[in-house]
Amino acid sequence: MSTFEDLHAEGRAVNTEGWDFSRFTGRATEQRPSWGCAGLLAGRMAKAEAALEARPRD
Numbered sequence: 001m002s003t004f005e006d007l008h009a010e011g012r013a014v015n016t017e018g019w020d021f022s023r024f025t026g027r028a029t030e031q032r033p034s035w036g037c038a039g040l041l042a043g044r045m046a047k048a049e050a051a052l053e054a055r056p057r058d
Contacts, residue, residue: 002010014023045051
């Protein structure tokens with residue numbers, strides 16, 4: 001098993017420019033939550049009088 005220091009050194013050595021996430025293949029997983037954010041939001045937005053939208057900065 002790798003130590004924290006080994007993993008930290010490995011991470012620091014990786015090029016982080018661009019959108020190449022192939023390094024994480026088989027190492028990172030993702031799963032949508034069971035509670036369904038879109039459904040909850042739709043129900044609340046139907047009753048809302050106002051809402052804020054976060055937009056990325058240019």
